[in-house]
Amino acid sequence: VVRAAARRLGMVAKPKTDRWHKQPTAMLGGVAIWAAVVISYVAFTPQTPIGWRIIIASTFLFFVGLVDDLIHTKPYQKLIGQxxxxxxxxxxxLSLPWTNSLPLNMALTIFWLIGITNALNLLDNMDGLAAGISVIASCFLGLSFLHTGQQTEALMVLTFAGALLGFLIYNSNPASIFMGDCGSLFVGFFLASTALVNVSGGRSRSFLPVLAVPILVLFIPIFDTTFVTVLRKISGRAASQGGRDHTSHRLVALGMSERxxxxxLYGFAALSGLLALLVQRMKLDVSLAAIAGFTILLTLVGVYLAGVKVYDQAEEMSLRDKSPFSFLIDFSYKRRIFEVLLDVVLIILCYWSAYAIQFGALSESAAWKLFLRTLPVLVFVKMATFLVMGVYRGLWRYTSIDDLIVFVKAVVLSSIASVLVVLFAFxxxxxxxxxxxLDGLLMFMFLAGSRLAFRLFRQLLPATDGRDGTRVLIYGAGDGGELLLREILNNRDLKYSPVGFLDDDPAKSGKVIHGLKVLAANGDLTAVCKQYEVDELLISSSRMSEDRVQEIVLRCNEEEITVRRMRITIEELRPN
Known part of the structure; x- marks a missing residue:
C-alpha cells in the first residue's frame, strides 16, 4: 500500500552518481515500519511508561525524517530534531550509566542517541542492509532483555523486529521500496533508546556488560560510520556527504555480489550480537579477551577494505591535495604504527590465553596476579626482540616463507628472553x-596469522568477479604461468578473469594452481576454449617454439579468440 502510494505521489528515489541503486525506487517505507510498530505495540504488547516514552520520542524522529523526505531539510535542522x-x-x-557523573552520563547519552540514529541512516546504503542489521540487533537486544529478566521490554523489541522483518521482504535485493529518512531515523532512534533500557534495568550487573553490550549489539552501524567518517576526512570529503565508499560498497568492489x-555484514552483526550475550555470562578476563579478538578481526578487515579503490584516481588525488589530513595518507599506508599497536595487543592476548589454557579463567585468582605482574615485562622484552629481529621490515601483502622463518626466530628468541627475565627478576x-x-606457540600463530590475513582476504574476497572482465586461459602451467596469474589477480586494471591453465606436460593435467585447474593442451584446443567460454589465450612461456605459437594462433583465430604473449624484458637505459 505504501509503495503504491509513494509511486502515485512521486516519492521515488532516482539513481544518482553518489547513490548505489540503479533503478527508480519507491520511498517512504518508513511509514509502513512506523505504522506496524505502533499498531503492534498498542495491540499486542503490555504497555509501560518507558515503552510509551520510547514510542513517542521515536515517532517524533519519524516525523523529522518524513519532513526531510518530503522537502529535503538541512542537516542542522535534522540534528536539532535529534x-x-x-x-x-x-x-x-533513561541514560547510559557509564560514569559516576550525572552530567557526563547525560552528555554521553545524547551522543549515543544521535550517533546511533545517524549510523543507521548512513548504513541504509544497499538493499536490505540497514533493515536486516536492525532485525539482528533487535533480536539480540530481546535475548539480552530476557537474560536480565525484562520480559515486557523483550516482547516490545521483538515485536519491533517482526515489523522490520516484514519490510525486509520488500527491501531485499532487488528492493522495490526504500525506508527513507523517516524509516532510518525512526529505526535508529528506537534501537538506541531501547538499548538504554537494557543497560539501565534488569538485575545487578557488572560494569563491563553495561559498557559493552549496547556497543556490541549495534557494532556494525558503529563500525561502518566510524570507518567511512575517518576515510572521508582523510580524503577530503564531507562526512555527511553521500557516497559509494561504505563497507558494503567496498566488498562489492572486491568482486562480491550485493547480496x-x-x-x-549480517554475519558480522550476528557474531557481535552473540558476543554481547556471552559478555553477560563470562568472567571479566574472558570477556575482555573475546572482545579484543573480535576487535582485531574487524580492524584487519577495515584496514584491508580501506585500500580498495572506489573512486576515480584523479578525483581522489585532487581531493587529497585539499584535505587538511592528507599527511595521514602515507602514514596509514606504511601501517608501521598499526603493526606495533596490533602486536602489543597480540602479546597480551597470547599471554592471557596461555594462562587461561593452563589455569582456567584468571579473574581474582593467584594466577591473575602473576599475569598482571609480569605482563609489562613480557611486552617490553617481546617488542624489543621483534624490532631487533626485523619483524617490522616486511610488507604484509608479500608475506612469504622467509618472513615466517623470521617470525619463528623472533618468537623463539623473545620467549627465551622472557623466561630469563622472569627467572632473574621473580x-x-x-x-x-x-x-x-603455550605463549610461544600462540604468539607465532597470531603473529603469522595477522601478517597472512591480507593474503587470506584476497583468497576469500577475490579482486575479480568470474562474470565480469575478459575470460582468459593461461597457456603454460610453470613459473611463468604462475607469475602471470599473480599479476592478473593483483592488477585489476587488466580486467582479466582467469578460468584455468593449459600445458603440454601430461603430468600437470588435472593439477590445481591457486585454485585454477590445469588442462591438457594436447587435445582439441578450440573445444577447450568453447567449453570454458574463453575470450583470450595468454601464452606465459618464452621457451615455446615459433612453430607451436603460430599453430596456436591459427587455431584460435578460427574461433575469433585473441592470443597474447607475456614477455619480461630488461632493457638498458642511457642518458639522452
Whole structure:
C-alpha cells in the first residue's frame, strides 16, 4: 500500500552518481515500519511508561525524517530534531550509566542517541542492509532483555523486529521500496533508546556488560560510520556527504555480489550480537579477551577494505591535495604504527590465553596476579626482540616463507628472553614453564596469522568477479604461468578473469594452481576454449617454439579468440 502510494505521489528515489541503486525506487517505507510498530505495540504488547516514552520520542524522529523526505531539510535542522528527541528521553530518566557523573552520563547519552540514529541512516546504503542489521540487533537486544529478566521490554523489541522483518521482504535485493529518512531515523532512534533500557534495568550487573553490550549489539552501524567518517576526512570529503565508499560498497568492489556483501555484514552483526550475550555470562578476563579478538578481526578487515579503490584516481588525488589530513595518507599506508599497536595487543592476548589454557579463567585468582605482574615485562622484552629481529621490515601483502622463518626466530628468541627475565627478576616462583611454551606457540600463530590475513582476504574476497572482465586461459602451467596469474589477480586494471591453465606436460593435467585447474593442451584446443567460454589465450612461456605459437594462433583465430604473449624484458637505459 505504501509503495503504491509513494509511486502515485512521486516519492521515488532516482539513481544518482553518489547513490548505489540503479533503478527508480519507491520511498517512504518508513511509514509502513512506523505504522506496524505502533499498531503492534498498542495491540499486542503490555504497555509501560518507558515503552510509551520510547514510542513517542521515536515517532517524533519519524516525523523529522518524513519532513526531510518530503522537502529535503538541512542537516542542522535534522540534528536539532535529534537533540530534541534525545532531551525527551533523558528527561524521563533513561541514560547510559557509564560514569559516576550525572552530567557526563547525560552528555554521553545524547551522543549515543544521535550517533546511533545517524549510523543507521548512513548504513541504509544497499538493499536490505540497514533493515536486516536492525532485525539482528533487535533480536539480540530481546535475548539480552530476557537474560536480565525484562520480559515486557523483550516482547516490545521483538515485536519491533517482526515489523522490520516484514519490510525486509520488500527491501531485499532487488528492493522495490526504500525506508527513507523517516524509516532510518525512526529505526535508529528506537534501537538506541531501547538499548538504554537494557543497560539501565534488569538485575545487578557488572560494569563491563553495561559498557559493552549496547556497543556490541549495534557494532556494525558503529563500525561502518566510524570507518567511512575517518576515510572521508582523510580524503577530503564531507562526512555527511553521500557516497559509494561504505563497507558494503567496498566488498562489492572486491568482486562480491550485493547480496553476498549484505549477508557477510549480517554475519558480522550476528557474531557481535552473540558476543554481547556471552559478555553477560563470562568472567571479566574472558570477556575482555573475546572482545579484543573480535576487535582485531574487524580492524584487519577495515584496514584491508580501506585500500580498495572506489573512486576515480584523479578525483581522489585532487581531493587529497585539499584535505587538511592528507599527511595521514602515507602514514596509514606504511601501517608501521598499526603493526606495533596490533602486536602489543597480540602479546597480551597470547599471554592471557596461555594462562587461561593452563589455569582456567584468571579473574581474582593467584594466577591473575602473576599475569598482571609480569605482563609489562613480557611486552617490553617481546617488542624489543621483534624490532631487533626485523619483524617490522616486511610488507604484509608479500608475506612469504622467509618472513615466517623470521617470525619463528623472533618468537623463539623473545620467549627465551622472557623466561630469563622472569627467572632473574621473580626467581620463577609460582610460574609454570607450560605457560611460556603455550605463549610461544600462540604468539607465532597470531603473529603469522595477522601478517597472512591480507593474503587470506584476497583468497576469500577475490579482486575479480568470474562474470565480469575478459575470460582468459593461461597457456603454460610453470613459473611463468604462475607469475602471470599473480599479476592478473593483483592488477585489476587488466580486467582479466582467469578460468584455468593449459600445458603440454601430461603430468600437470588435472593439477590445481591457486585454485585454477590445469588442462591438457594436447587435445582439441578450440573445444577447450568453447567449453570454458574463453575470450583470450595468454601464452606465459618464452621457451615455446615459433612453430607451436603460430599453430596456436591459427587455431584460435578460427574461433575469433585473441592470443597474447607475456614477455619480461630488461632493457638498458642511457642518458639522452
Amino acid at each position: 537533540i530534541m528527541g534525545a532531551a525527551f528521553i533523558i528527561y524521563y530518566g 553476498h556483501a549484505v549477508w557477510m 626467581r620463577f616462583e609460582g610460574f609454570s614453564r607450560t605457560v611460556f611454551l
